[in-house]
Amino acid sequence: MNASPEAVKGSHRSGGATLFALSARSVTKRFPGVLANDDVDFDLAAGEVHTLLGENGAGKSTLASVLCGLYRPDQGAVLRNGTQVRLSSPRHGLQHGIAMVHQHFRLVDRFSVAENVVLGDKRLSFFIDQDSINDRVSRIAEEFGLPIDPLAVVGELSAGQRQRVEIIKALYQGAEILLLDEPTALLAPPEVEKLFETVRTMAKAGKSVVFVSHKLGEVVDISDRITVMRDGKVTGSVGRGEADTRKLAELMVGREIDLSPRKAKAPAGGTMLKLHNVSLHRDGVAVVDNVSLEVRAGEIVGVAGVSGNGQRDLAELVAGLQSPTGGVITVDGREMNGAGTREMRANGLAYVPEDRLGTGLSPSLSIIDNMVLTRPRGLLVDRKAAGAEAERYITELEIKTPSPHTATRKLSGGNSQKVLLAREIFAQSDTTKVLVVCSPTRGLDVGAVETVHKVLDEARTKGKAVLLISEDLDEVLTLADKILVLYRGAVVHSADSNALDIEKVGLAMAGIS
Amino acid sequence: MIVGGYRIELEPRLKSPRWLVYVVPVVSLLFAFVVAGIFLLGTGHNPFTTYGKLIDKGYTSYYGITDTLGLATPLICTGLAAAFAFRMNLFNIGEEGQMYLGMIGAAWAGIVLADNLxxxxxxxxxMLSGAAFGALWVLVPAVLRARLGTSEIVSTLLLNYVALNxxxxxxxxxRTLWRDPSPFPDGQLVADSARLDRFGTTNVYPTLLIAAILAVFLWLFMRFSNYGYETSVFADSPNTARYAGMSASRLTVSVLLSSGALAGLAGSMYVVGPAGKVDPGLLQVGLGYAGIVVAALARYNFVAVILTAVLFAGLRVGGAALQISSDPVPIAIATVIQGAVxxxxLGGEMFRKNRLRVRRIAGSPVRGAA
Structure with a gap:
């Protein structure tokens, strides 16, 4: 288990003869209270696909931002083809052929694809020749396998298509080096496959690609080299075929991680949550379309699907935040149609929303105050009991916080999720029968993912009925005993976890059945 | 900002040391006096004697401080009104009008009801009648805001002009019951039983104690009650409030009505105290708008409102006194001093939350080195 640090330390510099397309030399970058990059070396060869792997806050995005000119390093240098460059802005970086595609796209929704691509291009004349631009966009798109209609309006495109626009834009601007920040975060499995093909094509054409990612599983295949960061430092750099996911996870987290599947060990009990033909129509569109499902005590039912296919509405219907326009929701044998969220809770339902900081928690309020958010409160708020409770969960779940009085927005994603889980799952453990949990590990560190999975597994063992709605297919596959696929608000596929055809699930997520 | 080889940046403080809370206001005040001092020098006044007089007439002399406390009394209430709403991100700008309505409501009760009580x-x-009138004046903006999302800033502000007229x-x-029947236009006095006696020969009324107690009560109530908890959740994150099953419209309406009631109370304090009637003189003072400033200075802390109201009232009283001293300072300059303070x-806040950092830009030559 000891990844020998000598073997993987540092970069793949070979005797100084090779000129790397892009390098970082001893880059140090500080933010108030954080050493985001600590003496980091990084080398990118031409035609190489190089992944920067690390947990949130490991400093990989900071390094990418330094490499593209968004941040200036406090110390150290950026080298392009062996010569030091002082990048003062992303535009300046672009002049050196370096472009970054951010996780949150920077496109104008009302503009067409072609207009977005040429936006900011100083070579354009005053009068824009639409046809020639459309032509060039189509040509780039074809060359790199990025199918897109140059006349389509960006606001109507899917996340995957928007990402293609961003990549085309970078290529149009003459990028030789592409930095992709968490590029798969918003994509469905087939779209990810498509993106990887594009990346391979670009590498073949001599362009270099830097993948910034915290998802272990997907990067191994695509990368020629993986550099792992932790706490602002490079902990290792391994070439293709030199590392498996377990070793990489260890480099990322600094200890061994268990993300193996967890399934129910005992047969499930009686039905606790039942949806019968539940629909929600909004503006004439069925955002939740005739969904029927059952969750029994002691099982986890996973709802997979690409983001934006009605997951949120489905969760809010079950949680009582919205009323269905059709169908029946039954919790523990009681019909709950039209019941508000407080009634739902009183009947034993707990809800962990996807947006933890903006919905599940009150960001400026302390951990203690957040513990009482979904409790019945008297005229006065009993902070004494909540305080004791908060202290207990801080110890039990190893929540890293200066004190229980700390505002939840100051906690890391993993720690705030633990606060939310503690409140929803543990604190009322006697009365809670049904748990609705949405994307509980989105954006979390591998270590925190492990904890969350353990917590959900424990809840199942204790006999709770868990409805797990997640955009992360791996997570659903890891935890769920039964899997449903949601596409455009409807359940298009369902299977038991022990009789599962993963390919079918992937296709169903993309709407192909 | 880059000056020479140095980069000057504002950096958020990770922790604000406790002492900064006290030091920043004092330093801000000093800076304000320096800036206003330049104006005073420019207009041929000695800044030190002027400030000495300002402080004496506003704070340290017997009649100075009592006048200040008298003026601060309704100001505390309008300050509490603004703080109450602003804390929940509801920007009630209509304290001025709600205060007028409080005056009207208090005078009505004082004329019609008081004799029979x-x-x-x-x-x-x-007093309660005034508070109720103030609350009613904000009812329509509150309901519009809660039901239709209409901006309460615009609606409450516009109603100020309605109230004024x-x-x-x-x-x-x-010729309504609010007007004295005599030919000279003035308000009708309320019953004697509806008025409070001032302390001695000062301009301080027992309402000052009511205002101060109210501030402390509000501070405790909002800190420990479920209502205070729900409003703070709603102010922080409306989505979270919805998730927890709190009613947004109930909270919005109740907060705005309470704010209006507090502003109305300022008007009734004017009636039971110095005025005893609907007094058009109140229209000149702008205590409602000043309440917003007082609340902002107090960072919407109810207890701090007491202090900032006294500070603000003292600047008013002292500034007015400067005009009639032996070396009269024009009211415009007195206003400049107020504005600078x-x-x-407010600007000092920035330094409590951020820190100035001056850093040498990497690569630029070090002066004196090789």
Whole structure:
């Protein structure tokens, strides 16, 4: 288990003869209270696909931002083809052929694809020749396998298509080096496959690609080299075929991680949550379309699907935040149609929303105050009991916080999720029968993912009925005993976890059945 | 900002040391006096004697401080009104108008009801009537905001002008029960039982204690009650409030009505205290708008409102006194001093939350080295 640090330390510099397309030399970058990059070396060869792997806050995005000119390093240098460059802005970086595609796209929704691509291009004349631009966009798109209609309006495109626009834009601007920040975060499995093909094509054409990612599983295949960061430092750099996911996870987290599947060990009990033909129509569109499902005590039912296919509405219907326009929701044998969220809770339902900081928690309020958010409160708020409770969960779940009085927005994603889980799952453990949990590990560190999975597994063992709605297919596959696929608000596929055809699930997520 | 080889940046503080809370306001005040001092020098006044006089007439002399406390009394209430709403991100700009309505409501109760009430009940009834009128004045903006999302900033502000003209109409334009029957346009006095005696020969009324107690009560109530908890969740994150099953419209309406009631109370304090009637003189003072400034200075802390109201009232009283001293300072300059103090006090906030950092830009030559 000891990844020998000598073997993987540092970069793949070979005797100084090779000129790397892009390098970082001893880059140090500080933010108030954080050493985001600590003496980091990084080398990118031409035609190489190089992944920067690390947990949130490991400093990989900071390094990418330094490499593209968004941040200036406090110390150290950026080298392009062996010569030091002082990048003062992303535009300046672009002049050196370096472009970054951010996780949150920077496109104008009302503009067409072609207009977005040429936006900011100083070579354009005053009068824009639409046809020639459309032509060039189509040509780039074809060359790199990025199918897109140059006349389509960006606001109507899917996340995957928007990402293609961003990549085309970078290529149009003459990028030789592409930095992709968490590029798969918003994509469905087939779209990810498509993106990887594009990346391979670009590498073949001599362009270099830097993948910034915290998802272990997907990067191994695509990368020629993986550099792992932790706490602002490079902990290792391994070439293709030199590392498996377990070793990489260890480099990322600094200890061994268990993300193996967890399934129910005992047969499930009686039905606790039942949806019968539940629909929600909004503006004439069925955002939740005739969904029927059952969750029994002691099982986890996973709802997979690409983001934006009605997951949120489905969760809010079950949680009582919205009323269905059709169908029946039954919790523990009681019909709950039209019941508000407080009634739902009183009947034993707990809800962990996807947006933890903006919905599940009150960001400026302390951990203690957040513990009482979904409790019945008297005229006065009993902070004494909540305080004791908060202290207990801080110890039990190893929540890293200066004190229980700390505002939840100051906690890391993993720690705030633990606060939310503690409140929803543990604190009322006697009365809670049904748990609705949405994307509980989105954006979390591998270590925190492990904890969350353990917590959900424990809840199942204790006999709770868990409805797990997640955009992360791996997570659903890891935890769920039964899997449903949601596409455009409807359940298009369902299977038991022990009789599962993963390919079918992937296709169903993309709407192909 | 880059100066020479140095980069000057504002950096958020990770922790604000406790002492900064006290030091920043003091330093801000000093800076304000320096800036205003430049104006004073420019207009041929000695800044030190002027400040000495300002402080004496505003704070340290017997009649200075008592006048200040008298003026601060309704100001505390309008400050609490603004703080109450602003804390929940509801920007009630209509304290001025709600205060006028409080005056109208208090005078009505003082004229019509007070004579039929037992003596001890008269003052509380008059005060509550004023508060109710102030709350009613914000009812329509509150419901519009809660139901339709109409901006309460615009609606409450516009109603100020309606309220202003309502007072003018009652006193100058009509013969209602608020107007004294004599030919000279003035408000009708309320019953004697509806008025409080001032302390000695000062301008301080027992309402000062009511205002101060109210501030402390609000501080405790909002800190420990479920209502205070729900409003703080709603102010922080409306989505979270919805998730927890709190009613947004109930909270919005109740907060705005409470804010209006507090502003109305300022008007009734004016009636049971110095005025005893609907007094058009109140229209000149701008205590409602000043309440917003007072609340902002106090960072919407209810107890701190007491202090900032006294600070603000003292600047008013002292500034007015400067005009009639032996070396009269024009009111415009007195206003400049007030403005500078407020501006710097608000600006100082930035330094409590951030820190100035001066860093040498990497690569630029070090002076004196090789």
């Amino acid at each position: 037992p003596g001890v009940a008269a003052v509380p009834v008059v 309502l007072v003018n109409f009652l006193i100058f334009g009509s 407020l501006l710097f006090a």
